[in-house]
Amino acid sequence: MARQVAVIGSGVMGHGIAQVYALAGFAVSLYDLQEEFLLRAKKSVEQSLSLLVQEKVITEQAKHDALERIVLTTDLQQAVAKAEVITEAVPEVIELKWELFRQLEEFARPDAIIASNTSTFSIARLVEVAKAPHRFIITHFFNPAQLVPLVEIVRHETTSEEVVEATRELMLMVGKSPVLLKKDVPGFIANRLQAALMREAFSLLSDGVADAEEIDTVMKNGIGFRWAFVGPIETADFGGLDTWKCVMDNLAPVLDHSKSAPALIAELVEKGKLGTKTGAGIYSYENTSVEEKLRERDENFIRLGKRKREC
Ligand SMILES: NC(=O)c1ccc[n+]([C@@H]2O[C@H](COP(=O)([O-])OP(=O)(O)OC[C@H]3O[C@@H](n4cnc5c(N)ncnc54)[C@H](O)[C@@H]3O)[C@@H](O)[C@H]2O)c1
Secondary structure, X not given: OOOEEEXXXXXXXXXXXXXXXXXXXXXXXXXXXXXHHHHHHHHHHHHHHHHHHHOOXXXXXXXXXXXXXXXXXXXXXXXXXXOOEEEEOOOOOHHHHHHHHHHHHHXXXXXXXXXXXXXXXXXXXXXXXXXXXXXXXXXXXXXXXXXXXXXEEEEOOOOOHHHHHHHHHHHHHOOOEEXXXXXXXXXXXXXXXHHHHHHHHXXXXXOOOOOHHHHHHXXXXXXXXXXXXXXXXXHHHHHOHHHHHHHHHHHHHHOOOOOOOXXXXXXXXXXXXXXXXXXXXXXXXXXXXXXXXXXXXXXXXXXXHHHXXXX
């Protein structure tokens, strides 16, 4: 019988995480508050699997089997009753996550691992209300979860070694590239690196050094081109540490040091312009549909993923 997992919350992240497990052969219970959210999620999984078939990463049969393995439910108790691992991907609101954990501790198997996909809360904060914190862990997937290989794993000081090891093995089993953090720091590793870079990108934009498209081009054709295969620490070694000492000594004092979100982001959020999810953000998406943009992104990610797996 297929091993059983549950995914709670079927939004941007939850549906992708469900797809990852289903494609790896797990029976998945996907839970959300309303059936229409679940149907939308299943449609997104189907579209994503079709893209993987189109790009010859999986067969039509594998797509069919993966879809069959995902069971949709609005009954939380039923969703988690048999699950060995429960991954929550509900909104980033601590009270919401605490209330969910209270219910999970009541309904789940006593040996089930409870994993959070939080992007900002420390594991210490998440388990503040937990009765059995030893089985809690963070598995931080990246959007789109079904395509980006990285999963950051963060443990609590009380998380058992068995839970940490089982989670790491599970991530490898479903084809992910896990990194276990040695410390529980806000934003983990990836979002700290990403936030540092975004702060500077938005500062250059607001200073009028370049427009959004030019800044994105610099990233895509320069730094980003390298970063899929060479990390920042390797980059320092490859470039020469003497050179990088000068670069950092000269640039660190002039880099942006803001302590809050860039003003432009705050302004657009205020206007309800949230990016692709509302059809407009920094870019207007007037000439290409959001669906086309996201499809193009995913096709490129699939091809990059193939190339990385060959290395
Ligand atoms: N979006 C990203 O790029 C991203 C990346 C990594 C991590 N995360 C994290 O993943 C989590 C989910 O983010 P998202 O972007 O998928 O959010 P989302 O808003 O797209 O989806 C959340 C889903 O949870 C459901 N939900 C709300 N309350 C619930 C409850 N009490 N029980 C069950 N389901 C409930 C909603 O109906 C919705 O379908 C957050 O913790 C977020 O910080 C997001």
